[in-house]
Amino acid sequence: MRTSGLLEFCAYLENSPLALAIQDSFWVVPIMQTLHILAISALLIAMLLINLRVLNFADKSDSISIVISRYMHIIWFALPVLLISGCILIVGEPARSLANPAFQMKMIMLLVAIAITVGIQRMGSKNHGLIQPTGTIKALSILSLLLWFGIVACGRWIAYT
Amino acid sequence: MNDTLILLHGSTIAQTIRENELLFPWIEALHVMAITLVFGSIALVDLRLIGVRALNRPISKIAKELLPITWMAFLLAAVTGAILFTSNALSYSQNFYFISKIVLLALAGINMMCFQFIIGRNLEAWNHYQRLPTSARIAGAISIIVWTGVIFCGRLIGFTLEPVLAIS
Numbered sequence: 045m046r047t048s049g050l051l052e053f054c055a056y057l058e059n060s061p062l063a064l065a066i067q068d069s070f071w072v073v074p075i076m077q078t079l080h081i082l083a084i085s086a087l088l089i090a091m092l093l094i095n096l097r098v099l100n101f102a103d104k105s106d107s108i109s110i111v112i113s114r115y116m117h118i119i120w121f122a123l124p125v126l127l128i129s130g131c132i133l134i135v136g137e138p139a140r141s142l143a144n145p146a147f148q149m150k151m152i153m154l155l156v157a158i159a160i161t162v163g164i165q166r167m168g169s170k171n172h173g174l175i176q177p178t179g180t181i182k183a184l185s186i187l188s189l190l191l192w193f194g195i196v197a198c199g200r201w202i203a204y205t
Numbered sequence: 206m207n208d209t210l211i212l213l214h215g216s217t218i219a220q221t222i223r224e225n226e227l228l229f230p231w232i233e234a235l236h237v238m239a240i241t242l243v244f245g246s247i248a249l250v251d252l253r254l255i256g257v258r259a260l261n262r263p264i265s266k267i268a269k270e271l272l273p274i275t276w277m278a279f280l281l282a283a284v285t286g287a288i289l290f291t292s293n294a295l296s297y298s299q300n301f302y303f304i305s306k307i308v309l310l311a312l313a314g315i316n317m318m319c320f321q322f323i324i325g326r327n328l329e330a331w332n333h334y335q336r337l338p339t340s341a342r343i344a345g346a347i348s349i350i351v352w353t354g355v356i357f358c359g360r361l362i363g364f365t366l367e368p369v370l371a372i373s
Contacts, residue, residue: 070364081360085240089248126360196237201229203363
């Protein structure tokens with residue numbers, strides 16, 4: 045998607061004082077990118093540990109809702125850090141990100157992944173430890189893992205598309 | 206040293222990667238995925254060591270759950286990293302941030318060995334500890350700082366890499 049409206053918005057952002065300040069500094073972008081990677085690390089490991097338990101690959105002595113409550117807060121802590129550092133990176137180079145197909149794909153995958161995450165969290169809080177994940181839930185769990193890894197891959201691909 | 210690097214630069218793997226414009230980004234994407242899992246898993250262990258989170262779970266249990274993930278992800282990161290290095294060995298070996306990253310990795314390794322064989326030889330003994338001994342807390346803090354440095358240096362390589370032509 046590269047509508048003229050989007051490109052105009054990119055040009056507007058690109059010339060804003062904040063964008064110019066980011067472009068002028070050597071350090072802002074790599075520091076924000078490092079923060080972005082640290083936050084995605086926190087999110088991915090929490091996601092992986094929750095989904096390994098939902099898929100019955102992890103230690104079964106802890107119930108699914110215990111594992112969800114153990115790690116879910118990490119995801120909700122990491123997401124705003126990702127959002128803020130991501131926005132700063134976008135302002136620095138709007139056209140390279142917003143108008144980029146890899147970025148757009150990343151955002152679509154992100155929306156679906158977050159929707160599944162909310163669903164898994166609701167499931168965890170409703171059934172107080174007695175849940176036996178159905179086939180559908182397991183399929184969603186695998187899908188969300190694939191989506192999160194896809195999101196990381198798309199993030200790297202922004203630099204090449 | 207330079208001869209070896211030139212040899213690496215001319216190897217089939219290196220040529221294949223340089224000639225195929227899709228390979229490098231895909232291997233890099235895998236490298237990033239692997240590193241996020243290395244950092245995420247080791248950080249959860251470190252935060253327990255330092256005493257920031259999961260104080261009611263024994264460190265032995267946390268280490269047993271997470272360190273296998275760390276090792277598998279580290280293996281993937283090392284293999285993909287080695288392939289990326291091969292594709293442009295001369296440039297990387299002269300890059301300040303690449304060298305710093307390798308030094309930091311070595312420090313992380315030494316810290317981990319000290320923990321494994323000296324400080325945390327017997328993790329079970331700490332099963333009823335909420336707050337761990339100072340040496341364990343320091344090892345955790347060093348680990349999380351050094352790994353953050355590894356990621357920061359890794360990201361900076363992309364901003365500072367200069368082409369070095371192989372004289373063949």
